[in-house]
Amino acid sequence: MRPNLDAGLTRELAAVAVAVPATTISMWALRGWTEPDGTERRLTVVGKDERGRRLYRYGDLLDAERATGSNPNSRRGTTRSSRPAAIMEAA
Incomplete structure (x- = not known):
């Protein structure tokens, strides 16, 4: 079964669904983000x-x-475990 990509989620449910803080959802709505292209x-x-x-x-x-x-x-990109080793050691 495929998820319904058109489903509407509240900020709190959205945060849980994509594993980010609720404040991040607000920032995506307010300031947006840049796609790879x-x-x-x-x-x-x-x-x-x-x-x-x-x-x-x-x-x-x-x-x-x-x-x-x-x-x-x-x-968010710098907080993931994919950070370079030098950054990981300094943290």
């Missing part, structure tokens, strides 16, 4: 839930996580 993107609100909380598209969340997690200029 140089395209600037930003999370858009696809609706609101019954409590009025914004919903973000699951597929867009996965795109943001993939682009920022593999970007060497991203703070």
Whole structure:
């Protein structure tokens, strides 16, 4: 079974789904991110839930996580275990 990439997730559920802090979801919506091809993107609100909380598209969340997690200029990119050994030893 394939996941529904058009599903709308609240900020808190989105954070759990892509394993980032909820504040990162807010930053992707506010400031956006850069795709590997140089395209600037930003999370858009696809609706609101019954409590009025914004919903973000699951597929867009996965795109943001993939682009920022593999970007060497991203703070997230430097916190992963793929950091160069010299950085790992200094930390």
